[in-house]
Structures are given as structure tokens and as C-alpha cells.
Amino acid sequence: MDWSNVQLRSLVELHRRGTVTAVATALGYTPGAVSQQLSALERAAGVPLLRRVGRHVELTDAGLALAGHAQRILDIEAAATAELERSAGRVAGELRIALFATAAAELLPLMLARIGRLHPDLVVRSRELVVDDVAHAVASGTVDLAVGLEYPDVPIRRDPSLRVVLLFRERFSLAVPAGSMSGAGPVSLADTGPPLGWILPPENTHYGLAIRTVCRRARVEPELRHEVVDTAVSLALVEAGIGVSTVTDLMLRLRPSRFDVLPLAETFERHIVAVVRSSAQQRPNVAALIQVLRDLARDD
The missing domain is CATH 3.40.190.10 (Periplasmic binding protein-like II)
Structure with a gap:
């Protein structure tokens, strides 16, 4: 069947978040664009994946089944990307990251400067997200890595598909x-x-x-x-x-x-963490960026 990465990601996010508006926010699209992706996926699948309930949509049984397979397809794609990067033997290509506002203001300029010196062939594309959404952005595949916050009393949900890497601790x-x-x-x-x-x-x-x-x-x-x-x-x-x-x-x-x-x-403390998919943790690009973040934390 002819479907795209974005279409599958939209379906997975709809299953996870429940509304097209929430999916649009997570993926950085308009609600109309998300609806178009879901409609195109439905045509490709040849069966109804969504049904309207009042002003909202929900997944049909076929949609739920495909959402489960879609997540596995996206994981396999991530594993393939990691293998290709390892075979290249160098840190190069593109990496998508998300950061919460404070990290974007304080860490992002330093991180980009150091990446530029150490790995000039790596292109980093960043986006700012609400801090509580960064783990979801990684889980959905919207970004490859996110810098987030974790509190000992309110830990990030330990999704088996994710790895949470401690960068440094801050006391309030x-x-x-x-x-x-x-x-x-x-x-x-x-x-x-x-x-x-x-x-x-x-x-x-x-x-x-x-x-x-x-x-x-x-x-x-x-x-x-x-x-x-x-x-x-x-x-x-x-x-x-x-x-x-x-x-x-x-x-x-x-x-x-x-x-x-x-x-x-x-x-009372908080932990600055990097969140990555388990299948992407060994990607040379991801590993290089995590090391840069750790070095910045140690230097600071």
C-alpha cells in the first residue's frame, strides 16, 4: 500500500492524543493539513479508518489495528536510519530536535556552536515545545531527540520505546x-x-x-x-x-x-534530560549530540 511517513505518524498521534487539533500541535501542521494526511491514508488503506462522533473523530477497529502496525513501521524506519548512519562511519546528515523554552534560550546557541565545530557535516533543525510535550514528540517520531525536564516526584512516563538520559541536576x-x-x-x-x-x-x-x-x-x-x-x-x-x-x-x-x-x-530539584527513542539511541548523530549536551553540562 502506498502511504507516507507523515500519514502514518498522523494516525499514531491521533490514537495517542485523541483530537486532530492536538495532532496538529504535536506535528507542527495545521488541523486542515492533518485531516488531509489522514484522508489520504484512508484512501490508500481502502477501508474506513476514522468515524465522526459529534464534532470529533475516532478510530475505527481498522484504524486502531493500523495504528499499532504504523508505530512498528516507524520504529523499523528509525532502526534502518540508525544502521545507515553507522555504516557511513561519520556524523553527518540531519537531526531534528525539540527543546523547552529555557533550554532553547540558554543551551541551544552553545550546542549549535559546538556541533558546528566538532561535526560540521551535521545539520540540526530545532523547534521549541511546551516542556511537558517533548517526550510525546520523540515517541511520535516528530523529532529525533528532545531536551526536557523530569522531577523526582513527577517522572516522565517510562515508555518502553523511549530512553531518558540524565544530563544534569538543578536544585531549586x-x-x-x-x-x-x-x-x-x-x-x-x-x-x-x-x-x-x-x-x-x-x-x-x-x-x-x-x-x-x-x-x-x-x-x-x-x-x-x-x-x-x-x-x-x-x-x-x-x-x-x-x-x-x-x-x-x-x-x-x-x-x-x-x-x-x-x-x-x-x-526540591529537577533533572535536565535528553529523551530519545530506544531504536535511535545508538545512531551516531544522536549519540554525538547527547555527548555535546553532556559536555556542556559538565563545563557549566
């Missing part, structure tokens, strides 16, 4: 308005509270759930004043004296800020 501190808390020593989460409330991401994000878990372990329920996803906005609000938040060194490098940073008595 507490960011508070200048002069609002006395002392320079470690401060406990129990010492936070009125009149300053918390500036936090939503609880349905990995970061939001992780910080709330740490607070509750310390028998503290953070008084949420402002729910913010963007780190730079959170830092600006702390600087303006609006509330407190948690920060790492990498987050602090996003923008010059004037507020106090106090060490936390409680342990």
Missing part, C-alpha cells in the same frame, strides 16, 4: 521580593505565606504538580495568588514584589532580575 531555591525575608541562610517552605502568596504554574503541569508535592510533604499548602506558565513572567512578578516562587540557576539566566534568592531547607 526560593525567589522572594528584595528585603521581604530576613537572613541569608536556608529558608523552609513553612516560612512562606501571607502577606506574600505564591506564583506557580498550573497543577496539571509537571512543574506545578512537583512544587505542590514538595510543599505538601512539608505540610504546607501554598497560597496561590497568580497562576503563570512563563518563567520570565514569574520572575517579573517576584521582582515587582507580588509574591514568591521557586527558581533554578538556569531559570535565573533568562532575564536580569532584582530580588532575593534564598536556599531552600527542603530538597
